Amino acid sequence: MKKIIYLQRIGDVDPRILIVLQKNMKRFFREYNIKIKILSDKLPLLEFEFYKEQYDASKVKKRLIKHVNNRNYYRILGVMDADISSKLLKKNKKNFIFGTADMDKNKFGRALISVTRLREDFYERSENLAQFELRVLKEAIHELGHTFGLEHCDNLCVMRCSNTIDDTDKKPPNYCDACLKKLNDFLDDFD
Ligand SMILES: [Zn+2]
Ligand SMILES: [Zn+2]
Structure with a gap:
């Protein structure tokens, strides 16, 4: 099977964000022979997914599989620019997430990120494009990591859990050695 990660626009999101992400991800995944492609269409956001000013991430993510059912896909990453939450996390008083992903070990996988809280102006600070693109x-690498069987990691590693934007800024844009080993094992298993 060809290893392709498809990037899918969901709702109103600037297409340039996906173009830059594709370029950065290509550089990152090249050594694993994984290609990155942008799907040309756009998925709409649906009203039933909207609840208290946020979209339910699991509902949006669920639609990603329906959409690509007839394609021979490997991974799909939805990119949206609206706030998302997870009902599961609300119990822990956390009222938003940066992204979500399929956690089960599978040949296929879906992930979703929202870029809304990755912008400095969300925090009423002046915009920094390079920082935004890195975030x-x-x-993206974090959520895709989950689809490759990686769990949260306490090392200096992109798989560190981000509860705040500072957490995101503190972690590096790559997997630690332990996670890289797991990633390689996963890729060998599902080759
Ligand atoms: Zn995570
Ligand atoms: Zn790690």
Whole structure:
């Protein structure tokens, strides 16, 4: 099977964000022979997914599989620019997430990120494009890491859990040695 990660626009999101992400991800995944492609269409956001000013991430993510059912896909990463939450996390008083992903070990996998809280102006600070693009890359690699069987990691590693934007800024845009080993094992298993 060809290893392709498809990037899917969901709702109103600037297509340039996906173009930059594709470029950065290509550089990152090249050594694993994984290609990155942008799907040309756009998925709409649906009203039933909207609840208290946020979209339910699991509902949006669920639609990604329906959409690509007839394609021979490997991984799909939805990119949206609206706030998302997870009902599971609300119990822990956390009212938003940066992204979500399929956690089960599978040949296929879906992930979703929202770029809304990755912008400095969300925090009423002046915009920094390079920083924003790096944050988008980190969250994308993190969520895709889950689809490759990686769990949260306490090392200096992109798989560190981000509860705040500072957490995202503190972690590097790559997997630690332990996670890289797991990633390589995964890729060998599902070759
Ligand atoms: Zn995570
Ligand atoms: Zn790690």
